[in-house]
Amino acid sequence: MSASVTVRVPAKVNVQLAVGAARPDGFHDLANVFLAVGLYDEVTVTAADELRVTCDGPDADQVPLDRTNLAARAAEALAERYGRTPDVHIHIAKDIPVAGGMAGGSADGAGALLACDALWGTGASRDELLDICAELGSDVPFSLVGGAALGTGRGEKLTTLEVGGTFHWVFAMADRGLSTPAVFREFDRLGEGTDIPEPLASQALLDALAKGDPDALAAAVSNDLQPAALSLFPELADTLAAGRAAGALTALVSGSGPTTAFLARDPESAAKVAEALRASGTCRTVRTASGPAPGATVIG
Ligand SMILES: C[C@](O)(CO)[C@H](O)COP(=O)(O)OP(=O)(O)OC[C@H]1O[C@@H](n2ccc(N)nc2=O)[C@H](O)[C@@H]1O
Numbered sequence: 001m002s003a004s005v006t007v008r009v010p011a012k013v014n015v016q017l018a019v020g021a022a023r024p025d026g027f028h029d030l031a032n033v034f035l036a037v038g039l040y041d042e043v044t045v046t047a048a049d050e051l052r053v054t055c056d057g058p059d060a061d062q063v064p065l066d067r068t069n070l071a072a073r074a075a076e077a078l079a080e081r082y083g084r085t086p087d088v089h090i091h092i093a094k095d096i097p098v099a100g101g102m103a104g105g106s107a108d109g110a111g112a113l114l115a116c117d118a119l120w121g122t123g124a125s126r127d128e129l130l131d132i133c134a135e136l137g138s139d140v141p142f143s144l145v146g147g148a149a150l151g152t153g154r155g156e157k158l159t160t161l162e163v164g165g166t167f168h169w170v171f172a173m174a175d176r177g178l179s180t181p182a183v184f185r186e187f188d189r190l191g192e193g194t195d196i197p198e199p200l201a202s203q204a205l206l207d208a209l210a211k212g213d214p215d216a217l218a219a220a221v222s223n224d225l226q227p228a229a230l231s232l233f234p235e236l237a238d239t240l241a242a243g244r245a246a247g248a249l250t251a252l253v254s255g256s257g258p259t260t261a262f263l264a265r266d267p268e269s270a271a272k273v274a275e276a277l278r279a280s281g282t283c284r285t286v287r288t289a290s291g292p293a294p295g296a297t298v299i300g
Pocket residue numbers: 014017026027028029030032101103106136137138139140153154155180181184255256
C-alpha cells in the first residue's frame with residue numbers, strides 16, 4: 001500500500017523589511033512583516049524505498065532535485081529527530097517563482113515537513129516543527145504559519161499579526177532570479193561607513209494591516225533591501241514605474257527580489273495594473289493574488 005499526503009503552502013510578500021547591520025554570524029537582524037499571499041506550491045509525499053524529489057511547473061528546471069532541496073532537507077531533519085529513514089518520494093507542484101523573493105524554497109521546506117509529519121504520524125508539537133523550520137531557513141517558520149506575522153531575530157521569531165481585511169496584489173516576475181545572500185551582501189556594501197539603525201516594525205504599518213486599509217498600508221510599506229536589489233538588477237526600476245503609472249497604490253521589491261509587488265485598492269484595479277504590466281514588456285509574467293492566505297495546510 002502506498003500512503004500519500006499533500007500540503008498546500010503560500011508565497012509571501014514582505015510589507016516591511018527593516019534590516020539591521022550584519023551580525024557576527026553573517027545574518028542580519030530584521031523587523032520583517034510577512035504577509036502570505038494566495039500563490040501556492042503543493043508538496044506531496046509518498047512512502048517510497050528511498051528519498052527522491054521531483055518537481056513540475058513553469059520554473060521546475062531551476063529547482064535542485066538533490067539533497068540540497070529544502071523539501072528533502074526538511075524530510076531528513078524530521079526523520080533524524082524521530083530516528084527513522086526519510087524514505088519518501090517528494091513531489092513539488094511549483095507555482096511560486098524560483099529565486100523570486102517570495103519564499104518558494106521555504107514554502108516547499110515547510111510543506112514537506114508538515115506532509116512527512118502527517119505521513120509518519122510522529123506526533124511532533126507545533127513548537128518542534130517551528131524549531132526544525134528555523135533550522136532550515138529564516139523564512140521557513142512563516143511558510144508554516146502563514147497569515148501575517150512580524151519576524152524578528154533573522155526573521156524566524158514570529159509574532160502573529162491581526163489583519164482586518166483582504167489586500168489585493170499584483171506580482172511581476174523577472175526573467176532571471178536574484179540570490180538572497182548576494183542581495184544582503186550588496187546591502188552591506190551600500191551601507192559601508194554609515195550607521196545602520198536597529199530594525200523596528202512601523203506602528204503605522206501594523207495599524208494599517210489591523211484596519212485592512214490599503215491606502216494606509218501603501219503609505220507605510222518599506223523594504224531596506226530594495227536599493228540593493230535595484231543596484232544588482234537596475235531594470236526593476238522600469239517595472240516599478242510601469243505599475244505605479246498603471247494606478248498601483250504602491251510598488252516595491254518583494255523581499256530580496258527580483259519579483260516586484262504592487263498593491264491595488266480592489267480586484268478590478270489589480271486586474272488593470274496586471275494588464276498594464278503585461279503590456280509594458282518590463283517583466284516575464286504577471287500574477288494577481290490576495291492576502292492574507294493560510295499557512296501550510298494538509299489538503300489530501
Ligand atoms: C529576504 C528574506 O526573504 C525576507 O523575508 C529573508 O530574510 C531571507 O530568508 P531565507 O531565504 O530563508 O534566508 P536563509 O536561508 O536563512 O539565509 C540565506 C542567506 O541570506 C542572508 N540572510 C538571511 C536572513 C537574514 N536575516 N540575514 C541574512 O543575512 C545570509 O547571507 C544567509 O546565508
